[in-house]
Amino acid sequence: MSMASRIFPMPLHSVMLLIVWLMLNNSFSLGHIILGSVVGIVIPIVCAPLRIPQPVIKRPLKLIPYTLMVIKDVLVANLEVALLVIGPMNRIKPGFVAVPLDLDEHLPITVLTSTVTMTPGTVSAELSEDKSYLYVHVLNMPDDENEIIDLIKGRYEARVKEIFGC
Amino acid sequence: MSFIQELVVTILLVIGGIFVLVGSIGLMRLRDFYARLHAPTKATTVGLGSLLFASMFYQLFTQGKFSISELLITLFLVITAPVVAHMLAKVAMHYQVSTIKGTKNLHHVKTARDQQPPKKETRS
Secondary structure, eight states, X not given: OOHHHHHOSXXXXXXXXXXXXXXXXXXXXXXXXXXXXXXXXXXXXXXXXGOOOOOOOSOGGGHHHHHHHHHHHHHHHHHHHHHHHHSOGGGOOOEEEEEEOOOOSHHHHHHHHHHHHHSTTEEEEEEOTTSOEEEEEESSOOSSXXXXXXXXXXXXXXXXXXXXXX | OOHHHHHXXXXXXXXXXXXXHHHHHHHHHSSSHHHHHHHHHHHHHHHHHHHHHHHXXXXXHHHOOOOOHHHHHHHHHHHHHHHHHHHHHHHHXXXXXXXXXXXXXXXXXXXXXTTOOOOOOOOO
16 A cells, blocks of 8 residues: 555545535634644544445536436425425325336435435335335325336436446 | 615525425424425425525625535535435334325335335235
């Protein structure tokens, strides 16, 4: 192991910790930069042995349209849920759906499940052991459950797959 | 602060307030545990987000200082809220929390508890 990788086992994390430290303190004074650098160097050295290898993001630029799309969907989801909540309760037909997954690594699945939870009327509930199915609770179930499955697979999973290039 | 600046902050505060209120009403009105999960995870992200933006603009307008910590709070909220919802739903499934009548595809709960893929649907 080279000297540089021993001091900076996770260089990206070091930079991120420094930035978060400066943002938390709302200041860019020399003192905070030094303190943040110490935090950014010590924490990765301590945490490096615990790291689980994750797939890298192959196409980072695709993250921007994805994020914008998710923000838009979150706003829409909020309005939809707000209207459902205020309206009559017996109109709501909840249900469970099992969504077959094509992804098989932890990080992409986490991104997908978080997105599913944040967006229209769905909360992820459980993942099958072999990572082939994601169980989702749907607040207002359409008559055809394939509608939900197609939405999750087509709108989100396909894009997550593109980002991670798998 | 000028009138326009006050207006921006006020509108953000009102929007945030409405969404947090709706989230709380949802928590109270929805019928079962799973449905109740939906209201707070969604309504509060936008609600709290817009409250934090109001705070950010207020700081910017009154002190001329751009405060970034609100952005961080929003970011942490967006990262943690789905994880919490997922864990709560998972625990509810394992404890077999009762669901309201008319919940579709209840047979999924059984296989989900064992973390197995769903069985082929058997029509009865």
